[in-house]
Amino acid sequence: MAKRKRKENIYLKEKEKLQRAQGFLNTKKNDKPEAATMELQNITDDYEELLDQTVLITRISDRLQKKLDQTNDQLNDKNIELQNTIDDLVKAKVGRKATTIVFIFALILFVFSEALIEPYIESYANDIYLSLAIKALIAMSIKPVEMLVENTMLKKARRKTMDKRVI
Amino acid sequence: MDNLIKDGNKQHPQIDFNAQTGQLEISGRSIPENSYDFYNPLLQWLEQYQDQPQKETQLKIYLEYFNTSSSKYILEVLKKLKEIEKSGSAVTIAWHFDMDDEEMMETGEDYEDITGLNFNFIEEEE
Secondary structure (H helix, E strand, O other): HEEEHHHHHHHHHHHHHHHHHHEEEEEEEEOOOOHHHHHHHHHHHHHHHHHHHHHHHHHHHHHHHHHHHHHHHHHHHHHHHHHHHHHHHHHHHHHHHHHHHHHHHHHHHHHHHHHHHHHHHHHHOOOOHHHHHHHHHHHHHHHHHOOOHHHHHHHHHHHHHHHHHHO | OOOOOOOOOOOOOEEOOOOOOOEEEEEEEEOOOOOHHHHHHHHHHHHHHOOOOOEEEEEEEEEEEOEEEEHHHHHHHHHHHHHHHHHOEEEEEEEEEEEEOOOHHHHHHHHHHHHHHHEEEEOOOO
16 A cells, blocks of 8 residues: 555656646636636646656557567577477487496397307307397397387486476 | 765666766666655756756766656656756757667657757667
């Protein structure tokens, strides 16, 4: 209430002018044509001033609103850009992690095949083609595993971001 | 007569009214919580200055942003300067605006139209 009253102080001068005109209407002076003409002149001048002020303030406010709208649009565009960049960064980060995991997985498979499967083939089948086929199978399984790991990690990272936003 | 100096901040513009040189300046952002409290001392100062104005009075306005109630008071300040001009001082308004801020320039033009004061428009590089 006090805040609203303080803001109304802006129009103190205009209020005084209105009170003066209302005061004139309530006095007997308004019977005299000269006094009435003078008061009408004053009111016309005040009205002109007020109209000028209204036109100016409306134009300025419209311009401000337009400017704020444009700034808001720019902000939204920047937000989308930022979100895309964050997504790209998360993808790159997850991709790097997935590559490391798959590399370790491939290393384990290689060691496993060399240490366990290779001697087994040599002693029982002794077939070089079978040995190569197993190694090729291991090599070909790397890419799908990498994609699977990457997708799982990406989903996890996105869920984490969504949870943060909800909080 | 004392000069009127007020430091600016995020809400109030910087005020530097020099009665000895006739150089007046309003610059910064003007979004005061209470425009009446902020601008009324300026109008009172100008009222006093009107009694003994310098031969030349220049008001530099370089506002980045101002709210609606400030725009009303800027008009009051300019009207007061118009009265000072009528009492014999040569008044010029240096309206500064940022290069890409066309709206601010147009606002200055509106003030020029309404007050009939002599405005110089100065484009500032950001």
